Amino acid sequence: MTITLSIPGIAADDLPLEEQAYRRLRQALVEGVFAPGEKLSIRRVAEALGTSPMPARTALRRLATEQALDALPSGTVLVPRLTRAAFQEVSAIRAELEPLAIRLAASRVDSGTLDALAAVVAEQDAARAAGRPELCLQKDREFLFGLYRQAGAPMLLGMIEALWLRRGPLFWEARWIVMGSPPEAAHRHGPILAALRRGAGEEAARELKAEIERMTAFLSGALQFEDEVPAMPRAMRARA
Amino acid sequence: MTITLSIPGIAADDLPLEEQAYRRLRQALVEGVFAPGEKLSIRRVAEALGTSPMPARTALRRLATEQALDALPSGTVLVPRLTRAAFQEVSAIRAELEPLAIRLAASRVDSGTLDALAAVVAEQDAARAAGRPELCLQKDREFLFGLYRQAGAPMLLGMIEALWLRRGPLFWEARWIVMGSPPEAAHRHGPILAALRRGAGEEAARELKAEIERMTAFLSGALQFEDEVPAMPRAMRARA
DNA sequence: GCCGAAAAAATGTGATCACAAAGCTCCACC
DNA sequence: GGTGGAGCTTTGTGATCACATTTTTTCGGC
Numbered sequence: 001m002t003i004t005l006s007i008p009g010i011a012a013d014d015l016p017l018e019e020q021a022y023r024r025l026r027q028a029l030v031e032g033v034f035a036p037g038e039k040l041s042i043r044r045v046a047e048a049l050g051t052s053p054m055p056a057r058t059a060l061r062r063l064a065t066e067q068a069l070d071a072l073p074s075g076t077v078l079v080p081r082l083t084r085a086a087f088q089e090v091s092a093i094r095a096e097l098e099p100l101a102i103r104l105a106a107s108r109v110d111s112g113t114l115d116a117l118a119a120v121v122a123e124q125d126a127a128r129a130a131g132r133p134e135l136c137l138q139k140d141r142e143f144l145f146g147l148y149r150q151a152g153a154p155m156l157l158g159m160i161e162a163l164w165l166r167r168g169p170l171f172w173e174a175r176w177i178v179m180g181s182p183p184e185a186a187h188r189h190g191p192i193l194a195a196l197r198r199g200a201g202e203e204a205a206r207e208l209k210a211e212i213e214r215m216t217a218f219l220s221g222a223l224q225f226e227d228e229v230p231a232m233p234r235a236m237r238a239r240a
Numbered sequence: 241m242t243i244t245l246s247i248p249g250i251a252a253d254d255l256p257l258e259e260q261a262y263r264r265l266r267q268a269l270v271e272g273v274f275a276p277g278e279k280l281s282i283r284r285v286a287e288a289l290g291t292s293p294m295p296a297r298t299a300l301r302r303l304a305t306e307q308a309l310d311a312l313p314s315g316t317v318l319v320p321r322l323t324r325a326a327f328q329e330v331s332a333i334r335a336e337l338e339p340l341a342i343r344l345a346a347s348r349v350d351s352g353t354l355d356a357l358a359a360v361v362a363e364q365d366a367a368r369a370a371g372r373p374e375l376c377l378q379k380d381r382e383f384l385f386g387l388y389r390q391a392g393a394p395m396l397l398g399m400i401e402a403l404w405l406r407r408g409p410l411f412w413e414a415r416w417i418v419m420g421s422p423p424e425a426a427h428r429h430g431p432i433l434a435a436l437r438r439g440a441g442e443e444a445a446r447e448l449k450a451e452i453e454r455m456t457a458f459l460s461g462a463l464q465f466e467d468e469v470p471a472m473p474r475a476m477r478a479r480a
Numbered sequence: 481g482c483c484g485a486a487a488a489a490a491t492g493t494g495a496t497c498a499c500a501a502a503g504c505t506c507c508a509c510c
Numbered sequence: 511g512g513t514g515g516a517g518c519t520t521t522g523t524g525a526t527c528a529c530a531t532t533t534t535t536t537c538g539g540c
Contacts, residue, residue, distance in 0.1 A: 016315070016493065041521060052495045057522085061298060065305045067395060074502065075256070075522045089393045092344070096336040104332070153329045155307060155406070159399060166395070256523065281491060292525045297492085314532060315492045483540080491532070502521070510513080 017051050021059035024049065029068055029079070030165060036081040040069065068165045082167070084225040090167050091216035097160055098144070098212060099205035102192070104151035106201025114197055117146055121189045143189055187211060257291050261299035264289065269308060269319070270405060276321040280309065308405045322407070324465040330407050331456035337400055338384070338452060339445035342432070344391035346441025354437060357386055361429045383429055427451060 025045070028034060046056035060077050063069040070080040080086075124139035141164070148157055188211060195204035265285070268274060286296035300317050303309040310320045320326075364379035381404070388397055428451060435444035 018493075043521075053522095054494050054496095058298070058301060058493095062301065062305045065302045067398060076502090085392075086395070089395055092340060092393075093337065093396055093399070096340050097333065100332060100336050152325075153332075155326070155329055156333055158307060159333070258523080283491070293492095294524050294526095316532085481540105483538105485536100485538085487534105487536075489532105489534070491530105493529085493531095495526100495528085497524105497526080499523085499525105500521100501523100502519105504519070505517085506515105507517105508513105508515090510511105 017049075017055040018058045021045075021049050021051065021055045022062055025059055025063060026068065026165065029063070034079040036079050039076055039078045041076065066162050066165070068162070080166070082225065084220070087167070087223075087225065088216065088220065090163055091212065091220075094160070094163055094167075095209050095212045095216070097156060097163070098148070099209045101148040101151045101153065101156055101160060102196075102205045102208050103201045104153055104156070105147050105149075106196055106199065106204060108152055109147070109150045109196060111197070113146070113150060114193060117143055118193055120146065121193065124187075124189070140187055140189075147192075187215070257289075257295040258298045261285075261289050261291065261295045262302055265299055265303060266308065266405065269303070274319040276319050279316055279318045281316065306402050306405070308402070320406070322465065324460070327407070327463075327465065328456065328460065330403055331452065331460075334400070334403055334407075335449050335452045335456070337396060337403070338388070339449045341388040341391045341393065341396055341400060342436075342445045342448050343441045344393055344396070345387050345389075346436055346439070346444060348392055349387070349390045349436060351437070353386070353390060354433060357383055358433055360386065361433065364427075364429070380427055380429075387432075427455070 034040065040060060042053045042057045042060060045060065046053040049056055060069065064071040064077050067080075069077045071077050082090075120139055120143045124136055124143065127133075127135040127139055145157075145161075148160055151157070188207075191207045192204045192211075195201075195207060265280075274280065280300060282293045282297045282300060285300065286293040289296055300309065304311040304317050307320075309317045311317050322330075360379055360383045364376055364383065367373075367375040367379055385397075385401075388400055391397070428447075431447045432444045432451075435441075435447060
C-alpha cells in the first residue's frame with residue numbers, strides 16, 4: 001500500500017523513504033517527542049510513518065549507529081536517557097571540537113559572513129528580550145553552525161551535529177530554565193564575533209570554550225537528569 | 241540458502257549476519273583490502289559474504305553513516321579517497337579528542353593498568369627493533385586504546401575509533417614509511433606514561449597532542465595522497 | 481576513428497513473507 | 511494471595527521479489 005503523498009513533479013520529497021524516515025525521526029528526537037527510555041519498535045515506527053517496516057528499520061539503525069538511539073543486545077532500540085555523566089561527556093567533547101571549528105573557520109571567514117552572523121546575534125537578543133525561548137535557541141544554533149560551516153571541515157561538522165543531536169532532547173527540556181536563568185548563564189556570542197573580526201581565531205576559540213564550560217556548569221546544577229529521577233513518567237506518544 | 245558455517249553450540253559467531261558483515265567489512269577497510277574509490281555494490285558484497293543482499297546492505301549503510309565509506313547521491317557506496325585535506329582534518333580532530341581522553345583517564349587509571357601499558361610499550365619497542373611494522377602498529381593501537389578505555393567515556397571512545405577507521409587504509413599503506421623514518425617521527429609513549437604515574441594528566445595530554453601533531457607533520461610530508469596521484473591504479477579486489 | 485543513442489545489465493529501494501527468539505498474559509496450582 | 515509455566519503476541523532478522531533508476535555496453539551513423 002504505497003500512497004504517493006504529493007504530485008511527483010512538484011514535491012521536493014522525492015528522497016528515498018528511508019531518508020525521509022531518518023529525518024523525521026531525527027527531528028522528533030531533537031524536539032523531544034519521545035520519552036527517554038521509550039522503546040521504538042520497527043513495526044510501530046513504520047506504521048506511524050505509513051511505510052513498510054524496511055525504511056523504518058534502516059533509519060532506526062542509522063540513528064543507533066550514530067548513538068542518537070541506544071540499542072539493546074536483543075536488537076530493540078530505545079530513546080537514550082541522558083545521564084549526568086553522559087551530559088558531561090558530551091559537553092567535554094563539545095568544549096574541544098567546537099573551538100577547533102572556530103579556529104579553522106577564523107582563517108577562512110570573510111567580513112560579509114561575519115555581518116550576517118552579527119545579524120543572527122541581534123535576532124537572538126531580540127528573541128530573548130521577547131521571551132521566545134525556542135526562537136532564541138534556534139538563533140543560537142544558527143549562529144554557531146553558520147560559523148562551523150565556515151571551517152570547511154565536513155567530518156568535524158558531522159561530529160558536532162551528532163553531539164547536538166545527542167544532547168537535543170535534554171536541552172529542549174531545559175529551554176525554560178535557560179530563559180529564566182541569571183545573566184552569567186546566557187550565551188555571549190559578541191566577544192567571539194569581535195575576536196574574529198580582529199582575526200584572533202585563537203581568542204575566539206577560547207571564548208567559545210569558556211562559554212561552553214560556563215553553560216555546562218550552570219545546566220549541570222540546574223537540571224535533573226534521568227538517572228536522578230525516582231519515578232519515570234513514561235509518556236506514551238506514538239507520533240513520529 | 242542459509243548455510244550454517246559452524247556448530248551452533250560451540251561457535252561464538254551466533255551474532256546477526258548483519259553484525260558479522262559489518263565487522264568483516266570494517267576489518268577489510270582497516271587492512272586496506274579495497275582500493276580507494278572502489279565501488280562496493282550491495283549485491284557484490286553480499287555474494288562475497290555468502291549472504292543475501294540484506295545484511296550487506298545494512299552493514300554498508302552503517303559504515304556510510306559513520307563516514308567510513310562515502311555515499312554517492314545515487315545511493316552507491318564507495319571506499320573514500322583520503323585527500324590531504326581530509327587527512328589533516330582527521331589529525332586535527334584527533335589532536336583534540338585523544339588528549340581529552342588522556343585527561344579523563346588520568347584520574348581513573350590505577351598503577352596496575354599503567355604497568356600493563358608499560359609492558360605494551362616495551363613490546364612495541366621490541367617489535368620496532370625486530371623490524372615488524374604491523375606488530376608495532378598493533379601495539380601502538382593497543383597502548384593508546386588501552387588508555388582511552390580508562391577514560392570511562394563511551395561516546396568519546398566511539399568517536400576516536402571512527403577517526404582511526406577513517407584513517408586506517410592510509411596509515412596501513414604508510415607503515416613502511418614509518419618504520420624507516422627518522423627517530424623524531426617515532427611515537428614516544430614513555431613520557432606519557434611517566435606523566436600519568438606522576439598524576440600529571442594535563443602534561444600527559446600535552447605530550448600526546450604534541451606527538452599527534454609531530455606525526456601528522458611528518459606523514460603529511462612523506463605521503464602521497466589520493467588527490468595528488470595523477471593516475472589511479474584501480475585495483476580489482478573483490479574479496480571481502 | 482569517434483561520437484551518440486538505444487539496448488542491456490546492474491544497482492538501490494522498498495514491500496512482503498517466513499522464522500526464531502524474546503516478552504508478555506493469564507490462568508491453574510500450591 | 512503468590513508463583514510458575516503454557517500459550518500467545520510481538521519483535522528483530524533475513525530472504526526473495528518487483529520496480530524504477532542509473533550505469534555500462536554496444537552498435538549504427540557521421
